[in-house]
Amino acid sequence: AFGNVTGEQADAAVEKAAAAFASYQKLPGTRRADFLDAIAAELDALGDELIERAVLESGLPTARITGERGRTTGQLRLFANLIREG
Numbered sequence: 001a002f003g004n005v006t007g008e009q010a011d012a013a014v015e016k017a018a019a020a021f022a023s024y025q026k027l028p029g030t031r032r033a034d035f036l037d038a039i040a041a042e043l044d045a046l047g048d049e050l051i052e053r054a055v056l057e058s059g060l061p062t063a064r065i066t067g068e069r070g071r072t073t074g075q076l077r078l079f080a081n082l083i084r085e086g
Helices: 007-024 029-045 047-058 062-085
Strands: none
Touching: 029 047, 029 062, 047 062
């Protein structure tokens, strides 16, 4: 729940994300592509638990969330393939 963090916690999260990006952008393309594929696989592996949580938090129907997950993982894999192709 994003509303439950302090300004300091939000600032710390932004700083950590910026630091992670600095490292990530230096990785070779194949490693970045593997990372995107791993994210997609993890989202799929979460199974129904992810769908149920997203429905509870968003109020959207199960079919919509299922479709959004499929679209997201498909895009991650597409971008991974584009990176590999150069």
